[in-house]
Amino acid sequence: xxxxxxxxxxxxxxxxxxxxxxxxxxxxxxxxxxxxxxxxxxxxxxxxxxxxxxxxxxxxxxxxxxxxxxxxxxxxxxxxxxxxxxxxxxxxxxxxxxxxxxxxxxxxxxxxxxxxxxxxxxxxxxxxxxxxxxxxxxxxxxxxxxxxxxxxxxxxxxxxxxxxxxxxxxxxxxxxxxxxxxxxxxxxxxxxxxxxxxxxxxxxxxxxxxxxxxxxxxxxxxxxxxxxxxxxx
Amino acid sequence: xxxxxxxxxxxxxxxxxxxxxxxxxxxxxxxxxxxxxxxxxxxxxxxxxxxxxxxxxxxxxxxxxxxxxxxxxxxxxxxxxxxxxxxxxxxxx
Numbered sequence: 001x002x003x004x005x006x007x008x009x010x011x012x013x014x015x016x017x018x019x020x021x022x023x024x025x026x027x028x029x030x031x032x033x034x035x036x037x038x039x040x041x042x043x044x045x046x047x048x049x050x051x052x053x054x055x056x057x058x059x060x061x062x063x064x065x066x067x068x069x070x071x072x073x074x075x076x077x078x079x080x081x082x083x084x085x086x087x088x089x090x091x092x093x094x095x096x097x098x099x100x101x102x103x104x105x106x107x108x109x110x111x112x113x114x115x116x117x118x119x120x121x122x123x124x125x126x127x128x129x130x131x132x133x134x135x136x137x138x139x140x141x142x143x144x145x146x147x148x149x150x151x152x153x154x155x156x157x158x159x160x161x162x163x164x165x166x167x168x169x170x171x172x173x174x175x176x177x178x179x180x181x182x183x184x185x186x187x188x189x190x191x192x193x194x195x196x197x198x199x200x201x202x203x204x205x206x207x208x209x210x211x212x213x214x215x216x217x218x219x220x221x222x223x224x225x226x227x228x229x230x231x232x233x
Numbered sequence: 234x235x236x237x238x239x240x241x242x243x244x245x246x247x248x249x250x251x252x253x254x255x256x257x258x259x260x261x262x263x264x265x266x267x268x269x270x271x272x273x274x275x276x277x278x279x280x281x282x283x284x285x286x287x288x289x290x291x292x293x294x295x296x297x298x299x300x301x302x303x304x305x306x307x308x309x310x311x312x313x314x315x316x317x318x319x320x321x322x323x324x325x326x
Contacts, residue, residue: 057277057302057303058305061302061305062302065302093307094305099307100307101305101307101308103246103250103251103308104252104253104254105253106251106253107253108253108254108257146251148250148307148308149307150249150307182251182253
């Protein structure tokens with residue numbers, strides 16, 4: 001399964017992703033500069049975390065017009081797997097590939113800590129190796145991760161089961177106290193209706209190498225590889 | 234013949250979106266002793282120059298620009314003021 005990691009000016013989690021896909025999982029991975037326009041050799045496109053274009057105007061607002069994004073849109077429309085982590089999630093919402101928006105954290109703080117998350121979907125190619133309603137721990141590191149959507153949009157997300165991860169307590173309870181940034185309905189990650197585009201604020205790539213002491217994020221990559229065995233290198 | 238316009242664009246958070254930075258600023262304002270100040274909201278101000286055949290064309294361009302980039306319609310509203318500016322002789326645009 002061939003991974004491409006988009007590198008925008010200001011991306012800073014791009015190599016972390018490659019360390020996991022290439023290093024931990026042994027999959028061919030290439031870095032894709034934001035000026036590139038051909039993604040036809042790839043099975044999975046990852047938009048990594050960071051501060052693309054300095055987060056000027058709004059996080060992800062300028063990256064949506066990078067030349068590579070037209071190709072990412074077409075790639076997603078053809079059913080290719082697209083993963084946006086942190087700033088990558090912000091870019092996907094700005095580009096309209098995922099609904100809603102990410103705004104400044106309720107408490108104003110840049111929050112950098114491990115958080116508990118509950119799996120709301122385990123039937124997706126991204127999550128099929130997790131147990132239903134599993135509670136996992138992944139690190140977050142963001143200042144603008146407060147998910148926002150109108151009441152109508154939230155109802156649509158619920159109706160189409162597009163909420164994939166919610167912030168919760170260690171026991172799996174979704175509560176105001178377990179919400180690190182004020183996200184609507186404790187939303188930490190969502191997918192599009194067909195499930196091939198996933199965006200989340202937590203960093204699975206920072207919790208996938210056993211040497212780092214937490215491998216809760218590894219199953220996201222392992223799920224994808226097991227979902228499409230024919231594509232695994 | 235095209236005309237030159239000066240555009241002043243105001244981008245504000247929709248009323249339904251929390252503005253924690255505005256709330257923090259209000260706390261600071263009240264610390265200063267202005268107890269009667271409330272409803273502090275922080276927005277963005279953008280100015281730009283634009284050449285267009287006429288005012289209607291200029292307005293429609295600014296609308297599109299705001300919808301596409303300057304404001305995110307999920308969380309923000311915008312309004313703008315537009316005024317024709319004196320033609321700049323020899324302006325290289």
